[in-house]
Amino acid sequence: MAEGHVKPAALEQALKVLRERVDERTAAFLNACVRCGLCADTCHVYLADQEPASTPAAKVERVASLFRRYHTLLGRLAPGLVGAETLTEEALQALAAAAFGRCTLCGRCALNCSVGLDPAAIIRFARTVLVAAGMVPNGIQANIEAARASGNTMSISQEDVRETIAWLEEDLRQTIGDPEVSLPVDREGARVLYALNPRELKFFPLSISAAGMIFHAAGESWTLTSTDFDITNYGFFAGDIEAQREIADRLIRRAEELGVQELVVAECGHGYRTLRWEAPDWLGRPLPFAVRSFVEVMAEYLGAGRLRLDPSKNPDPVTLHDPCNLVRHGGVIEEQRYLLRHAVTTFVEMTPNREDNYCCGGGGGLLAASEHTAKRIESGKVKAEQIRATGAKVVASPCHNCIDQLMDLNRHYTLGVEVRTLGEIVADALILPVPPSS
Amino acid sequence: MTLGSLVLVAALLVALAGFLAQRFSRRFPRVPAPIAPARGSAAAGVLYAFTKAFFPTAKESASLHLASYLAGIGYHLGIFTALAGLLASLLPVRVPTAANAAGAVLTAIGLVCGLGLLAKRTLDARLRGISVPDDFVANLLVDAALATGIAAYLDHALVPLFQVTGAVLLLYAPLGKLRHMLFLVTSRRWSGAYFGRRGVRPTPQGPGNPRG
Numbered sequence A: 001m002a003e004g005h006v007k008p009a010a011l012e013q014a015l016k017v018l019r020e021r022v023d024e025r026t027a028a029f030l031n032a033c034v035r036c037g038l039c040a041d042t043c044h045v046y047l048a049d050q051e052p053a054s055t056p057a058a059k060v061e062r063v064a065s066l067f068r069r070y071h072t073l074l075g076r077l078a079p080g081l082v083g084a085e086t087l088t089e090e091a092l093q094a095l096a097a098a099a100f101g102r103c104t105l106c107g108r109c110a111l112n113c114s115v116g117l118d119p120a121a122i123i124r125f126a127r128t129v130l131v132a133a134g135m136v137p138n139g140i141q142a143n144i145e146a147a148r149a150s151g152n153t154m155s156i157s158q159e160d161v162r163e164t165i166a167w168l169e170e171d172l173r174q175t176i177g178d179p180e181v182s183l184p185v186d187r188e189g190a191r192v193l194y195a196l197n198p199r200e201l202k203f204f205p206l207s208i209s210a211a212g213m214i215f216h217a218a219g220e221s222w223t224l225t226s227t228d229f230d231i232t233n234y235g236f237f238a239g240d241i242e243a244q245r246e247i248a249d250r251l252i253r254r255a256e257e258l259g260v261q262e263l264v265v266a267e268c269g270h271g272y273r274t275l276r277w278e279a280p281d282w283l284g285r286p287l288p289f290a291v292r293s294f295v296e297v298m299a300e301y302l303g304a305g306r307l308r309l310d311p312s313k314n315p316d317p318v319t320l321h322d323p324c325n326l327v328r329h330g331g332v333i334e335e336q337r338y339l340l341r342h343a344v345t346t347f348v349e350m351t352p353n354r355e356d357n358y359c360c361g362g363g364g365g366l367l368a369a370s371e372h373t374a375k376r377i378e379s380g381k382v383k384a385e386q387i388r389a390t391g392a393k394v395v396a397s398p399c400h401n402c403i404d405q406l407m408d409l410n411r412h413y414t415l416g417v418e419v420r421t422l423g424e425i426v427a428d429a430l431i432l433p434v435p436p437s438s
Numbered sequence B: 001m002t003l004g005s006l007v008l009v010a011a012l013l014v015a016l017a018g019f020l021a022q023r024f025s026r027r028f029p030r031v032p033a034p035i036a037p038a039r040g041s042a043a044a045g046v047l048y049a050f051t052k053a054f055f056p057t058a059k060e061s062a063s064l065h066l067a068s069y070l071a072g073i074g075y076h077l078g079i080f081t082a083l084a085g086l087l088a089s090l091l092p093v094r095v096p097t098a099a100n101a102a103g104a105v106l107t108a109i110g111l112v113c114g115l116g117l118l119a120k121r122t123l124d125a126r127l128r129g130i131s132v133p134d135d136f137v138a139n140l141l142v143d144a145a146l147a148t149g150i151a152a153y154l155d156h157a158l159v160p161l162f163q164v165t166g167a168v169l170l171l172y173a174p175l176g177k178l179r180h181m182l183f184l185v186t187s188r189r190w191s192g193a194y195f196g197r198r199g200v201r202p203t204p205q206g207p208g209n210p211r212g
């Protein structure tokens, strides 16, 4: 993040956004907050640190006080009366601390606000103001730039993608003893494009193998892509309107080039949310293919009898973390439960769960914002306690972002669990078709 | 028409104009209709937001703070009763005694709740930290209108006083935090449509859904 002095030009840019880019929905929310404070204990950040500045109300008020100054009559005439604040360097620093440092944009407060407004939408707008001021955390900004330059946040080259997939394919053939199984890449005319989180290629390649096994078992016509495969979108986390559109557009164009009927988003909460729900609005057009989460697709295969599962292959008790962007903002709520009920021996729900779940603390791009690491781990305390209370040995989560955070929480809070994707668990339970050669 | 009624009618018209101007303001860019195919129903989400979402069990802001929730309900009950009394004061008929008594009781409940919420805002450090002078001014203006409303319900001679405090309140309403009476409606509509369309609330969709 830009430390210290905010240049006058940056302040001016931020003010321009504040004056011109509040849309009618955000304005309604900003006008509606009554500062009742009843949202405080709906937020995992506040529950963990008990600091008044972490309540959704305080974060909303940071933005609302600026809004009142530039968009209301009394804010201009009697700013002291209505608590209207002029945009200054200090105000921007405070806004950055609130919007990036104390909020994961999880939206839990939105379901619980007494008035019915959406604090997360307001805080996302604050991030857009901060983009204009050049105050995006360095790690998030670096990911945006890498995605813009190379097509993925980890700058993985096309050659490296091809090599990794070829190695995984070879390994998968040996593991399941089926020379027919394949991890197709850049196959035009496939029905499904399965798009990845670059972290899978670098750190979690077995989740790609798991997907390959599942597509193979279901007899799906599918492909990976060696370019523009990245489902993550740090432009969205930053509130960078231009970057989020450009990043989503690359993958969408690639899917169009390949002529697929469906874009299946690997297990990634915000990747699903942005591509399924937001991207058509950013591009101003409907997409010529369906967008679904891999979780939905696996559930459909299972429901249609295209997958056969043996839950005894996963004997340890499993609990489920609901990624906010997939569940509360995405509507994929029951599919993961349906899968787990068929794929594991014992499935234990966390409390609360589904759309009422607590954020793991790693949302909103915070995993990439090293300056907020301590707060991220601290705010994950609520999730750690939820996990511990279930007594589960395995935590499943259909989101690589959440998985990274859950692994950090596992270490920090010594939970003694294994953290896994849904695909890995389903793949372990698969009863595979007998290979033709045997 | 009495002077009090004239003042009240003028204030009503100004407040109405103020709210309409904000409701139909073109100051803020419009949000286009979402393009992605819906998973649930926006209409069902909006309906939920204006019905079940008001139940104390629907939100933690209510279920974890039942006393504040009930005080809020009582406060607004009193406010709506007082507003009804204000409008009735413009009619050329006298309200029956029983209705006056009921009005006084409901408005008194509202006043007690309003003062309770004011005390909470003053005494609770966390709440005080996010409060601005407008929070206290708005509460006191409403409380003044409620107090004079009770008096007017009990003694018809005090109706002009009620009309004047009511007029002051109405003139302030479109300017400060009382604007939430308009923006609560628009906010619930936006949020209800958002969660409804995405199939989150009221009823999640999907295989094996125990609530579907």
Ligand code: SF4
Pocket: A032, A033, A034, A035, A036, A037, A038, A039, A040, A056, A057, A060, A112, A113, A114, A115, A116, A117, A119, B061
């Ligand atoms: S519950 Fe809603 S209205 Fe009340 S302070 Fe929180 S965001 Fe504002």
Ligand code: SF4
Pocket: A042, A043, A044, A045, A055, A056, A059, A102, A103, A104, A105, A106, A107, A108, A109, A110, A119, A120, A123, A359
């Ligand atoms: S969006 Fe989540 S992290 Fe942000 S204020 Fe609301 S509950 Fe807290």
